[in-house]
Amino acid sequence: MAVDKNSRYAKSGRVAWMRADGSRVELIGPTPRPARAAIFAAMATDTDRLDTLATRYYRDPLKLWRIADASAALDPFDAVVPGMPVQIPPDK
Template sequence: MNYPLQQLIQMGAVPAVSFPLDSRYYHYSTQQYTSPDGTVITYLTRRFVPKPGAPNYATVAQHTVKRGDRLDLIAARYLGDPLMFWLLCDANGAIVPNDLVAVPGAVLNITTPQGVPGTGTGA
């Protein structure tokens, strides 16, 4: 059985998934699986989280967590876009984003993919 949204995608009535440039899934595509009963299931390809300090990321700053810090605001301050908070998660090995700001005094690495500068607006 096909679900209505999947039927619309297959007919071209609804565009395939397209993620914005600041999404962690920007370079990822969708795949389709047909189950034994004929149901077509569309899914997002798997994203592997890079190891902290991976060579394809450049450290642009460090931030010492203060009480009340929010990851989106830290991303906006250093990277110029609050939606890039996921880069901070990748850089610091966080699966649960709020873990990064849970302990005042913790130091976060602020990174960008090499060749993409951050705003570098302070610590």
């Protein structure tokens, strides 16, 4: 499995997995989330998503993981809930 060298998963371990048909695949193992303390909270609207918030605050939609890491949600799709504050960490 090719992973970009700048990816947060570049140094993650790999896990072998056997499919039901007997073929072997390699998966990226669990990777701990870095601690990201928020500098402020933005109130989410019904049109906000992680990528739109990253574009607004970092001018880069690919930095959506910074916001996802600051969230307590396990699933990134649960990090933005309309009407609830979204923690925005620094861009570092």
